[in-house]
Every structure is written in C-alpha cells, then in structure tokens.
Amino acid sequence: MPMTINRRDFTVGALTAIAAASGLTVAVRAQGTKTIAVLFDGLYSEFWVAGIQIIRDDLKKRGFEIMEAISDQDDNKQFEQVRAAIARKVDGIIIVQTDSNAVIPAIKAANAANIPMVHFNRPPAETDAFSVAIQADNQKISRDAVTYSCEVAKASGKKHKAAILIGDLGDPNAIQRRDGFQEAVDKFPDAIEVVAKIPTEWNADTAFAGLTNALQANPDISFIFTSSDFLIPQIQQALKSADKWYPVGDEKHVIFTGFDGFPDAYALMKDGYMDACGVQNLFYETELAIQAILDLQAGKKVDKLLLDPGFAITQKNMEEKKEEMWGYVLWKAKNAG
Numbered sequence: 001m002p003m004t005i006n007r008r009d010f011t012v013g014a015l016t017a018i019a020a021a022s023g024l025t026v027a028v029r030a031q032g033t034k035t036i037a038v039l040f041d042g043l044y045s046e047f048w049v050a051g052i053q054i055i056r057d058d059l060k061k062r063g064f065e066i067m068e069a070i071s072d073q074d075d076n077k078q079f080e081q082v083r084a085a086i087a088r089k090v091d092g093i094i095i096v097q098t099d100s101n102a103v104i105p106a107i108k109a110a111n112a113a114n115i116p117m118v119h120f121n122r123p124p125a126e127t128d129a130f131s132v133a134i135q136a137d138n139q140k141i142s143r144d145a146v147t148y149s150c151e152v153a154k155a156s157g158k159k160h161k162a163a164i165l166i167g168d169l170g171d172p173n174a175i176q177r178r179d180g181f182q183e184a185v186d187k188f189p190d191a192i193e194v195v196a197k198i199p200t201e202w203n204a205d206t207a208f209a210g211l212t213n214a215l216q217a218n219p220d221i222s223f224i225f226t227s228s229d230f231l232i233p234q235i236q237q238a239l240k241s242a243d244k245w246y247p248v249g250d251e252k253h254v255i256f257t258g259f260d261g262f263p264d265a266y267a268l269m270k271d272g273y274m275d276a277c278g279v280q281n282l283f284y285e286t287e288l289a290i291q292a293i294l295d296l297q298a299g300k301k302v303d304k305l306l307l308d309p310g311f312a313i314t315q316k317n318m319e320e321k322k323e324e325m326w327g328y329v330l331w332k333a334k335n336a337g
Contacts, residue, residue, distance in 0.1 A: 034092075035065040036293065037085035040120075041073050041098040045230045047260050047280075048096065050326050051120065054286045055094060062290070064091075075102035082106040085115075092116045092293035100125040100172070107131045116296035118289045121280070123172065123305065132292045136280040136308045138173050142180030142259055145278035145312035146225055149257040150184055152275055153223055154191040160255060162223035163196035163214050165207050165231055174202070177227040177259055177278075192223060200231065208234035215242045223255045229262035229277065229327075236273075247272035248315060261313070263331040269318055276314040282326040284308050 036059055043049045052068070059066050067085055071078035075098055085093055086109060093110055095117060097103035103119075107129040110117040116132070123133035153160045164181050167174025185192040196214035200207035207226075215221055215238060222244075226235055239245040239254060246252040249272070258265045261279035268274035285308045292302050313321045322328040 033063075035067055035088065035090045036290075037067040037069070037081075037088075037090045037093045037095075039069050039071065039078060039081050039085065039093060040096045041071045041078060043070065045228075046262055046327075046330070047228075047230070047282075050330060051096075051282050051286075054282050054326070055120070055289070058286050058290055071098070073098045075099050078103075079106050079109075082109060086110065086113045089113075090115060091297060092118065094118050094120050094289050094293070096120050096122055097124065104129060116293045118292050120289055121173075121285060130304070132289075132296070132302050133305050134285050134289045134292070134308065135305060136173070136285070136310050138176035138259075138278075139180040139183070141278035141280070141310040141312065142177040142225070142227075143184045144180075145257050145259065145276045145314070146181050146184035147187070148276040148312055148314045148316075149223065149225070149255050150188040150192055153255055154188055156191075159190065160192055160223040161195045161218055161221045162192050162225070163198060163211065163218070163221050164194065165198045165200050165211060165224070165226045165235070167200060167227040168202045169199070171202070174227055180278075181225050181227075195221065200227070202228065204231060204234050207231045208238055211235060211238040212241070215239075215244070221254070225257045225259075227259055229258045229260040229265045232258065232262065232264045232268065245273070248275065261325045261327045263327040263334070266313075266322065266325060266328045266331045269313065269315065272315075276312055277325075278310060279313050279321075279325050279327075280310050281308050281324060283324070 038052060038055055040048060040052055056066060067090060069081040071081060078097060093115060103124050104127045107117055107124060111129050119131060119133040121135060123135050124131060162185060166178050169175060185194055195218045198210035198214055236245060244252060244254045256274045258274055258277040261277060265274060265277045288306045295302050311321060313325055
C-alpha cells in the first residue's frame with residue numbers, strides 16, 4: 001500500500017504546537033465532507049506527539065475535518081470524548097486508549113452508532129464488539145533488531161552479558177518486545193548470557209534505578225536492549241556513570257539496541273553509540289488506520305488486526321533505511337541547515 005505522507009511537511013514546529021495543547025480538547029477544521037475523531041490518551045512521549053501529527057497531516061491532505069481530544073490517561077474522560085464524537089456524528093474514530101479493557105464500552109457505543117473505530121498502535125482486549133487495531137509487529141521488530149546486535153556480539157569473539165529493560169507487562173506491546181528479544185538471544189547461547197531483566201513499568205526513574213543496580217551487580221554487562229527509546233537518557237546516564245558510554249569500535253563499547261525509532265535513537269546511531277533499533281513505521285500505520293475507516297464506511301471487510309511489519313535499522317543499513325524512520329524525519333527537521 002503506498003504511503004501518502006509528505007515527510008517534508010512534518011516539522012518540529014508543528015509537533016511543538018501539538019504538545020502545547022496536550023492537556024486540552026481541541027478541534028482543527030479543514031474543508032471536506034468527512035469528520036474523523038482522533039482521540040489520544042496523552043502526548044507523553046515523542047512517539048505519540050509524532051503519531052498524532054502524522055495522522056493530522058494525512059487527514060488534512062484528504063480534506064477531512066478533524067476532531068481532536070486528549071484524555072490525559074483518564075478512561076472515563078475518554079469515554080465521554082467518544083460519546084461527544086458520536087453525538088457529532090463523526091465518520092470514524094482513531095483512538096489510543098490507556099486500558100485495553102476499559103475501552104470496550106467505547107467500542108460498543110461506536111458499534112451501536114455504526115461508526116468505525118480504529119485503535120492506533122495499541123489493541124483492545126478480546127471482545128465481541130468490532131473494531132480494528134493497527135499494531136506494530138513488536139515481536140518481529142525486536143527480534144530482527146536484537147538479532148543484528150547478537151551477530152555483532154558473536155563477531156566480537158567473546159561472550160557478552162546482557163540486560164533487557166522490560167516495559168509495563170500490562171501492555172501487550174511490552175510483552176511482545178520482551179519475547180522478541182528472548183527469541184533472538186536464545187539463538188546465540190555462545191555469544192549472549194542474559195544476566196538482568198529489569199522491570200521499568202514504562203517509568204524513567206524506575207528504569208534508571210534498575211539499570212544502575214544491574215550494572216553494580218554485573219559490572220561486566222556489555223549488551224543492552226531497551227523496550228522503548230524514551231528511556232535512552234536514563235540508559236546513557238547510567239552507562240556514563242559506569243564508564244561504559246563509548247562508540248562502536250571502542251573496546252569499552254556496550255552493544256546497544258533500541259525500540260521505537262526516536263530522534264535520539266537516530267542521533268546515537270549516527271554517532272556510533274547505538275548498534276540497532278527496531279522501528280515502528282508511523283507513516284504506514286497512519287495509512288492503514290485511515291484506509292481501514294474508509295473501507296469500513298464503504299462496506300468492505302477489514303480484519304480486526306492490521307500489522308505494521310516495521311523494520312530494524314542498523315549500522316549497516318542506516319543510510320538506506322533512515323528516510324523511513326520517523327525519528328530521522330524529526331531529527332533532520334530540527335538540524336536542517
């Protein structure tokens with residue numbers, strides 16, 4: 001399926017404007033005959049800020065009206081926002097919920113109103129109510145990225161002690177990323193020994209404390225995987241404190257693999273501090289989400305789960321793949337000129 005996003009229109013200034021409105025419910029209007037509600041639970045990382053902006057850009061180019069709302073991770077507030085969208089008789093709803101079970105009444109309400117609902121990057125719990133989920137193939141993406149780093153470890157000729165920073169295990173994305181990591185390292189028993197599985201609960205302070213403790217208990221850790229790039233600052237701080245922050249080629253370099261595709265991840269890869277990163281293709285996920293709504297409106301059958309295969313960006317393929325990396329697009333705009 002072709003991607004219709006013009007990456008040159010995706011600017012840091014636009015993202016900043018979105019972030020400034022993160023606590024507000026806003027409506028952005030364009031000329032058109034369709035209205036799509038875009039309901040996010042928050043803009044608490046660059047990933048979600050980028051996601052909502054890419055969706056906005058695509059909808060505007062199609063001439064659609066956009067109804068936006070942020071629920072601040074409040075399930076009840078989001079349900080009221082869904083009801084408001086239904087009352088406005090929107091043509092479709094793109095939603096990011098906080099709780100996979102709590103969103104089910106909203107799905108049922110949308111079903112009753114015959115309004116298509118698409119979950120962006122975070123699927124709901126199993127239910128008889130119908131909606132479509134767009135999700136990255138987290139397990140495959142993390143497996144591919146970690147496999148590359150395992151090959152780097154194997155080529156070094158020594159066995160590496162590894163640590164994984166695990167996300168909130170109430171989030172299926174975190175579970176799948178953990179499992180992809182494990183699948184990869186299991187294939188390299190002579191090169192990788194996992195000595196630390198660090199729970200983060202998607203909390204930066206928890207991640208920093210956990211990694212710091214792991215490095216103290218295992219000072220020879222030389223292989224790290226983070227389940228999300230938003231933890232990069234904490235990982236960098238912990239590794240610097242342990243005298244382990246060195247680029248590729250230095251004998252003290254810690255083989256470092258990320259996940260998501262943040263601008264920080266691209267910058268670290270460019271500078272040689274990160275070996276690989278599993279990238280969610282936000283441009284493709286947006287295309288899938290909008291097309292799903294249009295297909296459902298047209299009476300076409302759409303699967304309940306549509307996967308973004310994503311990709312691993314590595315030190316070997318970085319120049320070839322970087323234009324598909326949403327974080328590179330942000331980084332390039334910020335560093336233009």
